[in-house]
Amino acid sequence: MAPDIKFCGLTRAIDAQAAVELGAAYVGVIFAGGPRQRTIEQAAAILAGLPSSVRRVGVFGAQPEEVVASMASTLALDVIQLHDGGEFSAVERLRKLTSSEIWAVIRLSRGFLPENSKAIAATADGIVLDTYVPGVLGGTGVALPWEELASRLDELRSTRLILAGGLRPENVARAVSLVAPDVVDVSSGVEIEVGIKDREKMRAFRDAASQASIPTQ
Numbered sequence: 001m002a003p004d005i006k007f008c009g010l011t012r013a014i015d016a017q018a019a020v021e022l023g024a025a026y027v028g029v030i031f032a033g034g035p036r037q038r039t040i041e042q043a044a045a046i047l048a049g050l051p052s053s054v055r056r057v058g059v060f061g062a063q064p065e066e067v068v069a070s071m072a073s074t075l076a077l078d079v080i081q082l083h084d085g086g087e088f089s090a091v092e093r094l095r096k097l098t099s100s101e102i103w104a105v106i107r108l109s110r111g112f113l114p115e116n117s118k119a120i121a122a123t124a125d126g127i128v129l130d131t132y133v134p135g136v137l138g139g140t141g142v143a144l145p146w147e148e149l150a151s152r153l154d155e156l157r158s159t160r161l162i163l164a165g166g167l168r169p170e171n172v173a174r175a176v177s178l179v180a181p182d183v184v185d186v187s188s189g190v191e192i193e194v195g196i197k198d199r200e201k202m203r204a205f206r207d208a209a210s211q212a213s214i215p216t217q
Contacts, residue, residue, distance in 0.1 A: 002176075002209060002210045002211075002212065003163075003176055003180075003181050003182055003183055003184045003209060003212075004024075004025035004026065004182065004183045004184075005022075005023070005024045005025060005026070005183070005184055005186075005205070005206055005209055006024065006025065006026035006027070006028055006057065006162070006183055006184070006185040006186070007019040007022075007024050007026075007027055007028070007186060007187075007190065007197065007202060008026075008027075008028030008030070008057070008059065008164075008185055008186065008187040009028065009029075009030055009036040009187035009188070009191075009195065010027055010028060010029055010036075010046055010197070011036055011038060011042075011046070011195035011196070012046065012195075012196070012197075013045055013046050013048065015046075015196075015197040015202075016046050016047065016050060017050075018197065018199045018202055019054070019197075019202065020050060020051060020054050022199075022202055022203055022206045023206060024054060024206075025054065025055060025183070026054070026055045026056075026057050026079065026183065026185075027047070027050065027054055027055075027056060027057065028057040028058070028059055028081065028185075028187075029043040029046055029047065029056075029057070029058055029059065030059045031043070031058055031059060031060050031061070031063070031071065032059050032060055032061030032083050033061055035194045035195060036187070036194065036195045040071055040074060040075065043058070043075055044074075044075060047075060055078035055079055056075065056076065056077050056078050056079070057077065057078065057079040057080075057081050057103075058071060058072060058075060058077045058079070058080055058081065059081040059083065060080060060081065060082055060083065061083050065090075065093050065094045065097055066097065068080060068082075068094060068097075068098070069094065069097035069098040072098050072100045073098070077100050078100060078101060079100060079101045079102075079103055079125075079126070080094065080098065080100045080101070080102050080103070081103045081105060081128060082094065082102060082103065082104050082105060082124075083105045083107075088104075088116065088119045088120045088122070088123040088124070090104075091104050091120065091123045091124050092123055095123075101125040101126065102124050102125050102126075103124060103125060103126035103127070103128050103160075103162060104120050104123075104124040104126070104127060104128070105127075105128040105130055106120065106127055106128065106129055106130070107130050107131065107132035108129060108130070108131065108132055108144060108149070108165075109131070109132040110145065110148070111144075111145040111147070111148020111149045111152065112148075112152070113149075113152055113153075113155075113156070117155065117156060118155045118156070121155065121156045121158055121159045122158060122159075124159060125159060125160060126159055126160035126161070126162050126182075126183070127156050127159055127160070127161055127162065128162040128163075128164055128185065129144060129149070129161070129162070129163055129164060129165065129179075129181075130144075130164040130165045130185075131143065131144050131164075131165035131166060142165065142166045143165055143166030143167070143171065143175075144163075144165040144166065144175075146174070146175050146178040146179050147178060149178075149179060150178045150179055153179065160182045160183065161179075161180075161181045161182050161183070162181060162182065162183040162184075162185050163175060163176075163179050163181035163183070163184050163185065164184075164185035164186075164187075166189065167184055167185070167186045167189050167205070168186070168189035168190075168201075168205070169189070169190070169201055169204035169205045169207075169208050170208075172184055172186070172189075172205055172208045172209045172212065173208045173209065173211065173212040173213075174212075176209060176212035176213075177212050177213045184209050186205055189201070189205065190202045190205050
């Protein structure tokens with residue numbers, strides 16, 4: 001079965017609508033800083049009118065849990081993606097304040113998982129594997145070492161596994177064939193400039209991910 005697709009770093013309603021038309025399961029808006037960050041008012045306009053079949057994701061950084069939960073409630077977010085969620089205690093604290101799913105991001109500079117990965121997976125509703133680049137929380141375009149990771153992910157498959165980090169139409173099929181994620185997450189890999197999505201790149205990404213050969217687990 002092909003992985004679900006998440007188009008992230010959306011800055012325009014027209015791109016959110018394109019994601020819907022291309023069959024995306026998730027759309028993401030960033031509140032964690034960087035050039036794609038939106039205000040809550042901008043995010044509301046981007047997400048307005050999306051069908052319930054497409055799940056809304058908010059990407060957060062080091063904001064206080066109360067602020068994150070309040071924004072999630074205001075925007076009716078289905079998923080909170082927590083880039084500052086490298087400790088399972090952060091997920092546990094936030095869970096007391098929200099009914100949204102919580103995805104914890106593990107940022108990797110090499111093909112080794114941190115020691116607390118299993119504990120995070122046991123607490124979060126999803127684990128996002130992304131590339132660690134100093135000073136940047138995402139959208140870097142830098143790919144993970146999929147070959148090294150592939151044999152080390154069994155302990156994380158107790159929860160949903162979301163693969164991010166440098167995915168593009170040209171490489172997503174290989175990434176899926178090696179890692180077998182539940183969701184593939186793309187932002188800069190389908191842009192024509194920062195924050196501006198290219199519909200044909202989005203379509204090509206969707207097609208490549210859908211046709212990838214997935215290994216048997």
